[in-house]
Amino acid sequence: MTTPTPPAAPEALPNIAYDLFAKLDLRVATVVKAEPHPNADKLLKLTLDDGTPAGRQVCAGIKAWYAPEQLVGKQVIIVANLEPRMLRGEVSQGMVLAASDLKEGVTPAADAKPGAEERDVIVLTVAKPVKAGSKVS
Numbered sequence: 001m002t003t004p005t006p007p008a009a010p011e012a013l014p015n016i017a018y019d020l021f022a023k024l025d026l027r028v029a030t031v032v033k034a035e036p037h038p039n040a041d042k043l044l045k046l047t048l049d050d051g052t053p054a055g056r057q058v059c060a061g062i063k064a065w066y067a068p069e070q071l072v073g074k075q076v077i078i079v080a081n082l083e084p085r086m087l088r089g090e091v092s093q094g095m096v097l098a099a100s101d102l103k104e105g106v107t108p109a110a111d112a113k114p115g116a117e118e119r120d121v122i123v124l125t126v127a128k129p130v131k132a133g134s135k136v137s
Contacts, residue, residue, distance in 0.1 A: 034068035051133015
């Protein structure tokens with residue numbers, strides 16, 4: 001019986017200068033509405049209160065891990081200053097941050113990218129409620 005080799009540590013990306021990191025605008029937003037994206041199997045369309053009068057819409061690839069009703073009312077962390085882009089016919093005005101990890105006991109093949117059934121995705125939230133639009137630093 002051979003001992004399984006532990007999974008390799010995640011490959012680190014190159015270091016960046018602080019000035020580059022400081023350009024990110026991380027904010028707290030409250031999910032006001034969540035629904036399946038009408039043209040994409042893996043996306044949810046989120047309407048967010050980001051502290052601005054109009055709010056914003058973000059499309060997030062988290063449908064395999066979250067039902068829309070699980071997200072309504074949650075406060076999430078977003079990258080607020082990404083350029084808006086069209087995702088399958090819907091505008092996405094930012095990115096919801098999430099952590100991804102292999103499920104307990106899963107050892108994927110060395111050359112395979114783990115799929116939804118092999119990993120967990122956890123949306124980043126705040127420990128206590130804060131005002132929508134609060135800066136994350």
